[in-house]
Amino acid sequence: MNEQKRSKWSGQLAFVLAAAASAIGLGNLWRFPYLAAQYGGGTFIAVYLILVVTLGFALMVTEIAVGRKTRQAPLTAYSKLNGKWGFIGFLATLIPVLIVPYYCVIGGWVIKYFVTYVHMVFTGATPMGAGAAASDRFFECFISSNFAPFGYGTIFILICASVIVMGVKNGIEKSNMVMMPVLFILALAISLYVVLLPGSGAGLKYYLVPSMDALAGADGGFSFARLAKTLLGAMGQMFYSLSLAMGIMITYGSYMRKEDSIERCVRRIEIFDTIIAIIAGLMIIPVVHMFAVKTGTPVKTAMNAGPGLMFITLPKVFATLGQAGAWLGMAFFGLVIFAALTSAISLYEACVASACDLLGIGRKAATFFMGALILFLSTFSALGYGAWGDIRILPGVLSADGLQFLDFFDFITNSLFMPVVALATCIGVGWIMKPKVIIEEVESHGTSFKAKRIYVFFVKYFAPVLMTLLLVSEVCRALNIGGWAI
Numbered sequence: 001m002n003e004q005k006r007s008k009w010s011g012q013l014a015f016v017l018a019a020a021a022s023a024i025g026l027g028n029l030w031r032f033p034y035l036a037a038q039y040g041g042g043t044f045i046a047v048y049l050i051l052v053v054t055l056g057f058a059l060m061v062t063e064i065a066v067g068r069k070t071r072q073a074p075l076t077a078y079s080k081l082n083g084k085w086g087f088i089g090f091l092a093t094l095i096p097v098l099i100v101p102y103y104c105v106i107g108g109w110v111i112k113y114f115v116t117y118v119h120m121v122f123t124g125a126t127p128m129g130a131g132a133a134a135s136d137r138f139f140e141c142f143i144s145s146n147f148a149p150f151g152y153g154t155i156f157i158l159i160c161a162s163v164i165v166m167g168v169k170n171g172i173e174k175s176n177m178v179m180m181p182v183l184f185i186l187a188l189a190i191s192l193y194v195v196l197l198p199g200s201g202a203g204l205k206y207y208l209v210p211s212m213d214a215l216a217g218a219d220g221g222f223s224f225a226r227l228a229k230t231l232l233g234a235m236g237q238m239f240y241s242l243s244l245a246m247g248i249m250i251t252y253g254s255y256m257r258k259e260d261s262i263e264r265c266v267r268r269i270e271i272f273d274t275i276i277a278i279i280a281g282l283m284i285i286p287v288v289h290m291f292a293v294k295t296g297t298p299v300k301t302a303m304n305a306g307p308g309l310m311f312i313t314l315p316k317v318f319a320t321l322g323q324a325g326a327w328l329g330m331a332f333f334g335l336v337i338f339a340a341l342t343s344a345i346s347l348y349e350a351c352v353a354s355a356c357d358l359l360g361i362g363r364k365a366a367t368f369f370m371g372a373l374i375l376f377l378s379t380f381s382a383l384g385y386g387a388w389g390d391i392r393i394l395p396g397v398l399s400a401d402g403l404q405f406l407d408f409f410d411f412i413t414n415s416l417f418m419p420v421v422a423l424a425t426c427i428g429v430g431w432i433m434k435p436k437v438i439i440e441e442v443e444s445h446g447t448s449f450k451a452k453r454i455y456v457f458f459v460k461y462f463a464p465v466l467m468t469l470l471l472v473s474e475v476c477r478a479l480n481i482g483g484w485a486i
Contacts, residue, residue, distance in 0.1 A: 006071055006254065006255065007167055007168035007169060007255055008168070008169075008255050008256070008257055009168065009169070009173060009255050009256060009257065010169055010173060011257070011260075012257070012260040012261070012264075012265060014169075014173045014176075014177075015252065015255070015256050015257075015260065015265060016265050016268045016269055016272070017173075017176045017177065017180050018172055018173060018176050018252055018346070019064075019243075019248075019249065019252050019265070019269045020180065020268075020269050020272035020273055021176045021179065021180050021183075021342035021343075021345075021346070022243045022248050022249075022252065022342060022343055022345075022346030022347075023241055023242050023243045023269060023272070023273040023343075024180075024183065024241075024272070024273060024276045024339055024342060024343070025240075025243075025339050025340060025342065025343025025344075026103070026106060026336070026339065026340055026343065027237065027240025027241055027343075028240070028241050028273070028276050028277045028280050028339065029280045029310070029335075029336055029339050030280075030284075030309055030310040031237060031240055032048075032237055032240075032241065032277040032280055032281060033207075033280050033281040033283075033284040033285050033309070034303060034304065034305065034309050035233050035234070035237050036048075036207060036281050036285070037206065037207065037281075037285055037288075037300075037303035037304070038214075038233070038300075038303060038304050039214050039229070039230040039233055039234070040210060040211040040212070040213065040214025040215065040230065041206055041207045041208060041209055041210060041211050041214075042207075042208050042209050042210035042211070043210040043211055043212070043214050043215065043230065044214070044230060044233070044234060045208070045278065046210060047230055047231055047234045048234040048237060048238065048277075049274065051231075051234050051235055051238050052238055052241075052242070052270050052273075052274060053270065054458055054462065055235065055238065055458065055462065055463050055466055056238050056242050056244065056270065057266060057267075057270065057451070057455075057458070058426075058455055058458035058459045058462070058463050059242075059244045059245070059422060059425070059426075059463065060242060060244060060249055060266045060269065060270075061262055061263065061266050061438065061442065061455060062425060062426075062429055062438055062459060063244065063245075063249035063250045063253060063425070064249050064250070064252070064253035064256065064262050064265070064266065065253065065262055065437075065438045065441040065442055066078070066081065066250050066253065066429075066438070066441075067249065067250035067251060067252065067253025067254035067255075067256070068253045068254060068256045068258070068262070068441060069081070069437070069441040070254065071254050072250075072254055072357050073093070073247065073250065073251045073254060073350060073353035073354040073356070073357045074088075074089045074092035074093050074247035074250040074251065074350065074354060075089045075090065075092075075093040075247075075354035075357060075358050076089060076354070076357045076358055077089055077250050077254070078092070078428070081433055081437065082428065082432065082433050084432075085424070085428045085432065085433070087424075088421060088424045088425060088428060089247075091417055091420060091421050091424075092245065092246070092247040092250065092421050093247055093350070093351070093354045094417065095245065095246050095247060095413050095417050095418060095421065096246050096247055096248070096347040096348075096350045096351050097351050097370075097373070097374075097377075098377070098409050098412070098413050098417075099246065099347055099409070099413050099414075100344060100347045100348055100351060100374050100377075101374050101375075101376075101377035101378035101380070101381060101409070102377075102378065102381040102405075102406045102409045102410060103340070103343070103344050103347065104153050104156045104157045104160065104344055104374065104378055105149060105150075105153040105156075105378050105381040105382045105406065106340070106406075107153065107156035107337070107340040107341070107344055108149060108150075108151070108152030108153035108154070108155065108156045108382070109142070109143065109149070109152065109311065110333055110336045110337050110340055111152050111155060111156060111337060112142060112148070112152050113311065113315070113329070113333045114330065114333040114334055114336075114337055117318075117326055117329040117330035117333055118330055120326040120329070120330070121326045121327055121330050124323070125326075134315040134316045134318065134319035136312075138315070139308075139311045139312050143385040143386070144385045144386045144389060145386055146383065146386050146387045149382040149383070149385070149386065150378070150379060150382035150383065153378050153381075153382050154375065154378075156340075156341075156344070157371060157374055157375055157378065159341060160341065160344050160345050160348045161348070161367055161368075161371045163175045163341075163345050164345060164348050164349055164352055164363075164367050165363065165364055165367040167363060168255050172345060172346075172349060175341075175342075175345070176342060179338045179341065179342055180342070182338055183276075183335060183338040183339055183342070184276070186331060186334065186335040186338070187276060187279045187280070187283065187335055188279065189331070190283045190328065190331055190332055190335065191279045191282035191283045193328065194282060194283055194284075194286050194287050195282055195286065197286070197287070197290070199290050199293075200286040200287070200289075200290065202286075202289055202290075202293070203285050203286030203287070203288070203289030203290060204282070204285075204286055206285060206289050206299065206303075207281050207282070207285040207286065207289075214226065214230060215227050215230065228469075228473075232469065232470055232473045235466060235470050236414070236470065236474075239414070239418050239419075239422070240414070241273050241274075241277055242269070242270070242273060243343070243346060244418070244422060245417075245418040245419070245421040245422040245425070246347065246350065246418065247350040247354070248346045248347060248349075248350050250350075251346075251349055251350040251353045251354075252346070252349075254353070258444055258445050259445045259447070260447075261447045261448075262441070262442045262447070262449075263442060263447075263448075263449055263450065263451060283332065284309070284314065285303070287314075287317045287321075288302050288303060288309070288313060288314070288317055289302075289303075290317075291313070291316065291317040291320055294320060295320075310336070314329075314332070315329065318332075348370065348374070351370045351374075352366045352367050352370050353366075355369060355370055380405040380406075380409075381405050381406035381409060383405075384404040384405035384406050385404060385406075388405065389404065391404070391405070392404065393405070393408045394408065394411075396479070397411070397478045397479065398411065398477075398478050411478065415474040415475075415477075415478065416471075416474065416475075419467055419470045419471040419474060420471065422463070422467050423464060423467035423468060423471060426459050426460075426463040426464045426467060427464060429459055430456075430459045430460035430461075430463075430464065431460065435452075435455065435456045435459055435460065438455075438459075439452050439455070439456075
């Protein structure tokens, strides 16, 4: 893709929707709610918002400007700016190549649950039946089967590929113009339904009201360690939520028109993303809180279920609502499919664009090539709980027995590569290439950059310090050093 032939978004709205769609994925719909519940509700939300408008703003402006300035995907963008810093582009490209396969496997799980709830709605099946989604063993039996996870994951991959192959305007842009409004309407409708349920008030308070207990130590006093955990947890979530350090914003920025304001677009993306993240909590936390109270389960235990919150706890919650729960489950997992697709498409596109730029091949060939690679790599995560369930990687990291394939890919990308890429980007731009490179791109065509002084401080000092802390904390968490579990 050279400068003349490279596709472009039709306008600023198209870019904002595409970037926001990328940001609004599984990280927002299941990770944000359980982290907010774990770290003091409103306290976590406040810390997260501060990070989004500071660290998140600096990193997103940098990545979009790098993409627009070079008109390249991440693999070749950094080397075009500075040949000695091309390794950042390699890592930034490796991240989506490793994430897309397991992300699509999880997308396949979502399709399976959606299909199950559709069956419940139209057959009247009992949600707590022996083979239903709320059964304790349903999730375990599904992911441990030898073909079903791979089959559903393949369907998800093919859907993404069919959008990518149609191009930036006809594929990604048009699909987002449909999926984003549907996603927002579904999220708003479900959250309103949940908020209006009798007894939801206690859950809303648990979610939205700041709790200083989250910052208290064993003696009940203020704990800097707990504050640090909350800060680092919010920072890790910010990477998930804003699609940072994955090469996505560089790729999407390379399709951006020169006359559009990067600063204005970033602010709008942050607003879209934060609204959906908070709505996700409104959909999930009140009903889980009611379920915990009703069943006698400790609220913190129910809230801290992690990834199991979506696939194990929520189906049980829906089951307590009778037939209405089946409809709610169908709507919820339908929404999650849209959210997962918009993020997976952006990750897939980063891979395809890099292949096009590096190899000089067309979009169709790159889509097929990357699709074959993604399908191959997805096999490991799809069978990692089934036929290859006995295989463990990195014993002693996160668990004594080691990690299954999906957990391994998630760990090395999100806990290691992403902080490294973000840190290297800040050092490279802040100290080697200088912030002036980014500022000049943001201000090209006479566009103002109101926050440029603050941006320089963030990218040179604030961001590198926080990135170093995040990277150190993730290593400590992995090796169980100092109790820094996030």
